[in-house]
Amino acid sequence: MLLCTAAWIGVSLFIGMTQWVGIGFIIALVVYLLVSWNIARKDMTEDTKEELEMMKKPMWRMVMLILIGIVGLPLGSQMLLDAGISLGTELNASPTVVGLTVLALGSSLPELGACVAAAVRKQSDVAMGNVLGSNIFNILGAGGVVAILAPRFGKLAGRIGQ
Numbered sequence: 296m297l298l299c300t301a302a303w304i305g306v307s308l309f310i311g312m313t314q315w316v317g318i319g320f321i322i323a324l325v326v327y328l329l330v331s332w333n334i335a336r337k338d339m340t341e342d343t344k345e346e347l348e349m350m351k352k353p354m355w356r357m358v359m360l361i362l363i364g365i366v367g368l369p370l371g372s373q374m375l376l377d378a379g380i381s382l383g384t385e386l387n388a389s390p391t392v393v394g395l396t397v398l399a400l401g402s403s404l405p406e407l408g409a410c411v412a413a414a415v416r417k418q419s420d421v422a423m424g425n426v427l428g429s430n431i432f433n434i435l436g437a438g439g440v441v442a443i444l445a446p447r448f449g450k451l452a453g454r455i456g457q
Contacts, residue, residue, distance in 0.1 A: 296427050299323075299434040317442025324435035368405075375401050 302323075306316050376397055383393030406429045413421035 296430050296434075299431050303434050303438060312438075312442040312445065314443050314446060317439040317444075320435045320439030320442065324432065324439065327431060327435065372401055375404070 302320075306312065310316060379393055379397030379400070382388075383390070383397075406425055409425045410422045413419070413425065
């Protein structure tokens with residue numbers, strides 16, 4: 296994570312976010328994911344008591360929890376967005392400030408929920424992995440996509456403004 300952050304700062308200060316930098320960030324993310332997957336696949340450590348209990352749960356229950364999450368996440372996101380827009384309108388805040396604030400809050404809540412759940416279960420390694428993985432993905436993945444797409448949207452915005 297520190298290496299990704301240093302790369303982001305260095306590139307931002309000395310090179311700038313170009314499409315080639317974005318492609319490099321995406322390639323670095325893919326390499327990171329492949330290396331992480333390979334390490335996890337070879338992990339032969341013993342499963343914890345909680346993991347063994349989770350494996351004994353019936354499949355239908357796990358499928359139901361996943362379906363609830365798939366339905367609940369967009370519904371919760373829509374509710375958060377609507378509430379943020381209403382609050383911004385009430386406070387006469389600019390749409391940009393409201394959008395950035397709601398976006399920041401909305402993108403951070405799933406990580407917060409996962410960290411709280413891991414902390415309640417006393418799984419600090421899961422909480423730490425969630426924080427580190429999220430930051431790495433945001434820097435390399437989101438930063439890479441933005442660097443790749445920004446020039447295209449900049450030209451489009453210029454045409455719209457004319």
